[in-house]
Amino acid sequence: MTTSNWKKAFTQLDEKPDVKRKYIKHNSPKKRAHGIATRSCKLCGSHRAMISKYGLNVCRKCFRQYALDLGFKQYR
Numbered sequence: 001m002t003t004s005n006w007k008k009a010f011t012q013l014d015e016k017p018d019v020k021r022k023y024i025k026h027n028s029p030k031k032r033a034h035g036i037a038t039r040s041c042k043l044c045g046s047h048r049a050m051i052s053k054y055g056l057n058v059c060r061k062c063f064r065q066y067a068l069d070l071g072f073k074q075y076r
């Protein structure tokens with residue numbers, strides 16, 4: 001199992017429903033009401049350096065990649 005996706009173990013646990021139920025009870029990620037984990041980049045899923053202004057909800061790396069397509073212009 002990796003920390004990136006806690007549901008990867010489901011492929012093995014489908015054979016054992018009771019063990020799977022216990023696994024879900026103790027290993028499912030906590031539902032967050034606020035904080036850094038509630039916001040993620042809608043393009044790459046990163047939680048770091050979010051730009052939510054104008055309803056973008058993308059990280060700075062994806063913003064740099066797609067800024068010209070979105071109509072942003074860099075002043076020098």
Ligand SMILES: [Zn+2]
Nearest residue numbers: 041044059062
């Ligand atoms: Zn991103």
